[in-house]
Amino acid sequence: MLTNTFGFFIGFFGIELLAALIHRYLMHGPLWWIHQSHHKSKGGWEMNDWFAVLFASLGVGLLFGGFLDYIAIFWGYVGVGISVYGVVYFILHDVLVHSRWGSIPKPLSRYLLALRKAHRMHHKHTTAQPGESYGLLIFHPRYFLETKRDQTADRNQ
Ligand SMILES: [Zn+2]
Numbered sequence: 808m809l810t811n812t813f814g815f816f817i818g819f820f821g822i823e824l825l826a827a828l829i830h831r832y833l834m835h836g837p838l839w840w841i842h843q844s845h846h847k848s849k850g851g852w853e854m855n856d857w858f859a860v861l862f863a864s865l866g867v868g869l870l871f872g873g874f875l876d877y878i879a880i881f882w883g884y885v886g887v888g889i890s891v892y893g894v895v896y897f898i899l900h901d902v903l904v905h906s907r908w909g910s911i912p913k914p915l916s917r918y919l920l921a922l923r924k925a926h927r928m929h930h931k932h933t934t935a936q937p938g939e940s941y942g943l944l945i946f947h948p949r950y951f952l953e954t955k956r957d958q959t960a961d962r963n964q
């Protein structure tokens with residue numbers, strides 16, 4: 808049971824870290840020709856969406872492999888973690904930040920406001936380099952402090 812829970816968390820947080828590294832070093836590097844479709848998006852499907860297909864295949868592949876006994880069950884739970892992360896990523900990145908398939912009504916928690924701010928700052932950059940905030944759920948604490956400052960300023964108006 809403990810190993811399964813551990814597998815889930817390895818999958819969930821591991822894919823956040825792995826995706827942040829891939830985003831930083833490949834998508835904003837040699838694979839910028841694919842990823843730039845997301846930074847120059849005009850709505851609709853993007854070439855960059857193939858990355859979502861790739862990550863989803865990894866999660867679902869491990870999930871089925873593990874639960875159908877092709878590989879250790881541990882990896883099945885890693886797949887569950889990656890798949891759940893994919894759903895969370897879709898809701899936060901595609902809906903909350905980019906309003907691609909609908910939008911989330913306010914009020915949002917400070918963490919979610921800071922997450923949105925951090926990712927919007929990532930999109931201020933329309934070239935491969937320089938950049939900031941390559942992860943989604945884990946971001947620099949300064950965005951959290953900036954959000955807190957904005958909220959205090961709003962309240963004092
Ligand atoms: Zn990017």
Ligand SMILES: [Zn+2]
Nearest residue numbers: 845900905926
């Ligand atoms: Zn984005």
